[in-house]
Amino acid sequence: MDKKELRAYIKGLKKQHTKEQLLDQSEKILAKLEQHPEFIKAEKVMLYSALPDEVQTQAFLEKWHLKKTIILPTVVGDDIIPVEYGKDTAFDVGDFNILEPQNEPYTGDFDLIVVPGVAFDRQGNRLGRGKGYYDRFLCQHMEVKRIGICFDFQCVDTIPTEPFDIRMDEIITL
Numbered sequence: 598m599d600k601k602e603l604r605a606y607i608k609g610l611k612k613q614h615t616k617e618q619l620l621d622q623s624e625k626i627l628a629k630l631e632q633h634p635e636f637i638k639a640e641k642v643m644l645y646s647a648l649p650d651e652v653q654t655q656a657f658l659e660k661w662h663l664k665k666t667i668i669l670p671t672v673v674g675d676d677i678i679p680v681e682y683g684k685d686t687a688f689d690v691g692d693f694n695i696l697e698p699q700n701e702p703y704t705g706d707f708d709l710i711v712v713p714g715v716a717f718d719r720q721g722n723r724l725g726r727g728k729g730y731y732d733r734f735l736c737q738h739m740e741v742k743r744i745g746i747c748f749d750f751q752c753v754d755t756i757p758t759e760p761f762d763i764r765m766d767e768i769i770t771l
């Protein structure tokens with residue numbers, strides 16, 4: 598399957614799951630992330646506000662932004678601009694239909710970047726939504742540990758890759 602076919606295939610699998618099943622999986626996957634040594638030791642963590650077909654992070658973000666520096670992506674044109682989720686940060690729906698913190702761009706560094714995806718394989722290859730947002734963002738932060746998180750049906754044997762695709766160091770799934 599090429600990238601486009603794989604996106605369609607995963608979309609079909611997602612439809613076989615209820616919202617409740619996806620929320621239940623999300624809790625279990627994030628419980629694993631919480632216990633991961635890289636997450637435990639990280640002070641500055643880039644996470645994400647989830648779209649309906651991604652591991653749901655809302656409760657996790659609300660919990661952890663009080664204990665670590667949590668940075669979220671905002672989408673500006675073709676770029677991901679990182680913004681901190683501070684204690685009193687307001688949120689608004691951005692161009693990409695995700696909740697974005699309404700703060701100045703975050704200019705500090707990261708200890709860990711947690712990456713959503715349409716699918717991942719065991720080698721850490723990642724398939725996104727087809728716009729290359731994370732490839733462009735991550736290639737500017739290659740020294741930072743990258744963990745992909747996904748539902749069980751998003752974990753496949755092989756992802757077709759191109760030279761600009763940035764691989765994850767690790768995948769956490771159900």
Ligand code: ADP
Nearest residue numbers: 600724725726727728729730732733736761762
């Ligand atoms: P996704 O990663 O969202 O699944 P693709 O891997 O298909 O999407 O990439 C989408 C597009 O993003 C590619 O056609 C490529 O031209 C562009 N792209 C990816 N990485 C870079 C980069 N580092 N610089 C410029 N363009 C990039």
Ligand code: MG
Nearest residue numbers: 725729732762
């Ligand atoms: Mg890519």
